[in-house]
Amino acid sequence: MEKILLITDSASDINKDFIKKNNIKLLPFKITFKDMEYEDGIDINSKMLYEMLPNEIPKTSLPSIDRLSDILEKGIKEGYTHAIIVTISNQFSGTYNSVRLFCDNFQGLKIHVFDSLSLTMAEGAIITESVELIKAGKSFEQIVNVLPKIRDNTEVFFTIDTLEYLKKGGRIGKVAGTVGEILNLKPIITIDKKGAFQAIFKVRGVKQSISKLTSIAKSKLEMSKCKVWILSGDAKEKALTLYESIRHLPNLIECKIEGEICPALGINTGKGLVGFVVETID
Numbered sequence: 001m002e003k004i005l006l007i008t009d010s011a012s013d014i015n016k017d018f019i020k021k022n023n024i025k026l027l028p029f030k031i032t033f034k035d036m037e038y039e040d041g042i043d044i045n046s047k048m049l050y051e052m053l054p055n056e057i058p059k060t061s062l063p064s065i066d067r068l069s070d071i072l073e074k075g076i077k078e079g080y081t082h083a084i085i086v087t088i089s090n091q092f093s094g095t096y097n098s099v100r101l102f103c104d105n106f107q108g109l110k111i112h113v114f115d116s117l118s119l120t121m122a123e124g125a126i127i128t129e130s131v132e133l134i135k136a137g138k139s140f141e142q143i144v145n146v147l148p149k150i151r152d153n154t155e156v157f158f159t160i161d162t163l164e165y166l167k168k169g170g171r172i173g174k175v176a177g178t179v180g181e182i183l184n185l186k187p188i189i190t191i192d193k194k195g196a197f198q199a200i201f202k203v204r205g206v207k208q209s210i211s212k213l214t215s216i217a218k219s220k221l222e223m224s225k226c227k228v229w230i231l232s233g234d235a236k237e238k239a240l241t242l243y244e245s246i247r248h249l250p251n252l253i254e255c256k257i258e259g260e261i262c263p264a265l266g267i268n269t270g271k272g273l274v275g276f277v278v279e280t281i282d
Contacts, residue, residue, distance in 0.1 A: 002140050005080040005109070006131065007071060009063050009095055010040040011088040012116075012124035013231075013259045022131045025071045027063035027095075029264035040264045046234055049263035050271040057168055060264050062095050065102050076108045082140040083111045084147075086126045088119050089195030112144045114151075117195035121229040121259040121277040122156040129279075153282070157200075157216050158231055158275020159186045159209040165270040166197070188212055189275075210238060210274065214245040217276060221251040225281045228252060231259035233266055233273030242274055253281060 008014065010028040019026060028039040033052050038044035040060075052058055068085075075083060085103065087096040100113040116123035129150050133143045160166070186209040188201040203209050220226055228246055232239035239257050247255045261273055 002082055003080045004130075004134050004140055004143070005072075005075045005083040006127055006134075007068070007083060007085040008123065008127050009087055009093075010262050011093070011119045011265055012086065012127060013120045013262055013265075014124040014127060015258050016041075018128070018131075024127060024131070025075075027068055027071075027099075029063055029093075029095075029262075030061040031058050031263055031267070032061065033058040038263075041262055044263050046261060046263055046266050049266045050234055053165065053267070053270060057165070058263075058267055060093075060267060062093065062098050065098065068099060068102060069106075072106060072109055072111075080109060083109050084130055084140075084143065085111065085113045086116050086123060086130075086147075087113065088123055089117045089191065090115050091117075091195040092119060110140065112140075112147075114144075114147050115195070116151060117193070118151070118154065118156055118191045119265060120156060120231055120261060122154045122191065124259070125154045125227070125229070125277060125279050126150050150279070153280040154277060155190060155220075156231070156275065156277045157188060157190050157213055158269075158273055159188050159203075159213065160233070160269050161186075161235075161272030162270050163187070165268050188216070206238065210242050210245065213242055213275060217246045217278060218249055220278050220280065221249045223280075225251045225253050227279045227281060228255040229259045229277045230255070230257040231261060231273060231275040231277065232257065233261040233269055234271045235274045238272070238274040242276065246276070 007025040028042050031038045090096045096115045103111040103113050185202040187199040189199050192198040203212050230239050230243045243257050
């Protein structure tokens, strides 16, 4: 009988209670600041990270392969026969390639490594749906075959207070950053099909950016039933405003404020991110 182990990295931003309840294993990114190394979400949280940013930009490195090896070895002892590992987009990190290379040579479990081509709860949604599929009795092969569809049905949209950190991290052009800050333009950013950031709108100020995000959510819900997760980078008031503007829309299966941006992602976005992940349900 199959027993499937689910593993993801800390960029998935999945609720810790959900992780614990469903025995999901987490691979934390490593964050280095002033010669000190932290594990994302374990000995550094978002509040600590945002306090660091004005002084020096911390550096991130890949999750530990030794930790992954330990998780898999322990999984074998616990009776797991298969593992599904979902990672952050290969456009933002070498995690997918590193994990895949290791798993290609790992013996004892049948492993599928899947590139989410995204991040935060767009990555996390693939894991949460996998949990439901396991509970429904779906086989490893059936789940693996449906992962691309879940990925294609899931999108992320967000805005940030400043382009400074995306610019410093090489995630956005310097000219775009300078012009945006001068004009107080807030970009609405998504992830394209290749798994990279793409600015799709520019609006002036916080109020208009939340209005535009609401409009995008409404357009998605007009076409299909959806699940929505509200994202926040230490921006609770803005997240609540966005939540209130979305939660009564028709075709909404569920809407949760449940995507607190992890430190490893916060390094590139800075404090103040607000947005949402939407999953279309066929």
